[in-house]
Amino acid sequence: MAALQSAGDAVEVPAWRGGFGRLWTAAVVSRFGDSLRAAALPLLAATLTSDPMPVALVTACGFLPWLLFGLLGGALPDRVDQRRAMWAVDLVRGALMAAFAAAVALGHASIALLIALAFALTTLQTLFDNAATALLPALVPQPALGRANARLMTGQQLAGAFLAAPLVPLLLTAGEGVPYVADALSFALAAALVASLRTAAPERPARKPGSTLRGETAEGLRALWGERSLRALCVATTLCNIGVGALIATLVLHITGWLHAGHGGYAAAITAYGAGSVAGGLLAARLARRLGRMGSVLLAGAVQTVCLAAMGSIREVWVSITAMAVFGLMGMVWNVNQVTLMQERTPQAMLGRTSAAFRTLAVAGTPLGALLGGATAASWGLNTPALVASGLFLAAVVALIPALTF
Template sequence: MTVAADDTVSTLRWRGGYGRLWSAAVLSRFGDAVRNVAVPVVAAGLTTSPFVLSLVSAAGYLPWLLFGLLGGALADRVDRRRAMWTVDVIRGVLVAVFAVSLVVGESHIAVLMAFAFSLTTMQTLFDNAATAILPTLVPRGALSSANARLMTAQSLAGTFLGAPVAGVLIATDPAVPFAVDAATYLVAAALIASLPRPAVPAAPPGGTTLRTQIAEGLRRLWRDRLLRAICTANLLANMVVGGLTALLVLIVTQWAGASETTFGVVVAAYGAGAVLGGLVATRLGRWVGGVRVLVLALVVQVACLTGIGTVAHAVATAAGLAAFGFAGMLVNVHTVTLIQRRVPGEMLGRVSAASRTVAVGGAPLGALLAGTLAEATDVNVPAVAGAGLVAIAAVVVVRGAASDRLTPM
């Protein structure tokens, strides 16, 4: 199932903008990791209800359903460089305001949900613009390597720096992690603003409306049998990820028996696995093919979820999260690379948005379903149920690759 594409190996150069884009993404991920560890800890201090915690997670995913397609269409119409640094400045200010609200004692679960919703709303434009920019900065044959290095470095920054540092910062004051995150957004904005204009051209609107362009992106995704299958599989998988993320603090502390102080360490296992996956993703793709790697990664995740949901031990949970992160990185690298290779540059923002919106849209639904299921049973049950959904996702990719004319079996 090796995709018939131009896989000629090209040298990945750090000059020309890629190095600055890489630096901005890594710095921003460090800040995000600090915040992502702090958010569930703050939320758990405000409520002990699994369902309410799932609402916080769902609020962080919901904007993709509401604004994801719009963000992709805008990414194909505006100056992508300017859009990205502007969004980062706004996010930096927003996170700083939230940090102040914690300092003055105005924290509330509703405020936390609004905060998560607002950040993701802006992310819909940023992520689609970033996906569309990368192919303008590196040669086509270096896309897999560029994606792998970018995602691996982000995992390193989040796992070995962000997550451990977050634990120390939270112990100092709950507002400090958010202040650090705000600073990283502002520095990242400066780096992105320094990218050369010729490297990030905006696609001309061509006199068409946003609605027309969104429809074009959806049709392009639907007509590509392989991308359609991968998108469907990601929808199912992200339902599971959404549920796992929403309940992870309870799975680690209640089911696995770890203390709150070690929560960040256990979660760091996921990032460690993701780093390893990023280091081998390109090579595995060359050996066995990107689509086959996707299928094998989903099978690994089925086993991981089964173990997390059936073995009540912190070490077993950490090991399961590490393997889950390893497989997840393989899926991310090859999914993004396949989209970038199979879609024309002028439509890349819209098709990327369509795929991401459908896929990420499963996360809030999964978070709510997992919270409801955990309320009725136990916090580990959603992980076991999720293994079944990921198994179905693997079958969907196999069938999609078999029916795709550009993917010889």
């Protein structure tokens, strides 16, 4: 386990040596590659079809594996060495991306191939993400978990929003398959970094005779629902994800249609959100010290509620851009403290299953929200999804209030 570094009178922070630095680098490199792919795929899809439904199916397949395999992807890391699971998954994902890059370069890309790729990568991600959540407490002492999560998420946001996306047009000039080659290399490098960790697998109690993955998965669900603060946080996060799904699905229409701000306004709003998220990663630990983790999450939800209400009711592009910046900032505060609470309040031997149950329930809200956003925008106006999202965030804040005493 990594030693702690002193930060004067501040809380202790994770040392970069001892494994955390390698895990951070692997996470940032992997996010960089993922962001290259995420920015390049829509451009590729647009050259393959003008029908929005097949393109929407690619997005849907990015969520479906979480609903089908998310719980299983949490049970496996509680059985195996998380480090080995992570680097093995990254090697497989790297091989898939290398094959896809070759298909694109040879002119064999198709919407069906994009759909299959999205499904396969997200299926593997269910195992990788839950293993990573369970591994971090083995590398970082509990007092430094909050700052470790903040550094991880901030680094990933910087790599994705400010490094990868602007690089895609340059890479595409070298060839259609180049962004995907870069993504494959990022998986290989991340796998090497994780494989180099020398962290022993956590001690686990012996499994009961006849224990099955299904039964162990059910234990994770019971553990999540039996911890009152995590239960409230899961309900609140699911409500928020429904709201976020509604907002994201229609944001481009909100900015370009309702506000008449064009593609430049949309780009400004997305950039503001990314910048706010980075600032939120730097602020999360300070807020947690002052308000506690659950208090920080509650504040984040309340501020985001106001941001969404402003976006949906004030017809000024600068208001939406400012609101997106603050929304991103508080979203990062929420995410950092949510993950840290999960790691602090779950037994190490059950962390993979409990985090998988949390993620699966929460992720289910996003596609539902996307459908809700499209329906309300079509029926009542392009600003309506932001107002609906505001109401859902308000309900989430109310759901969190009883957990403040815990």
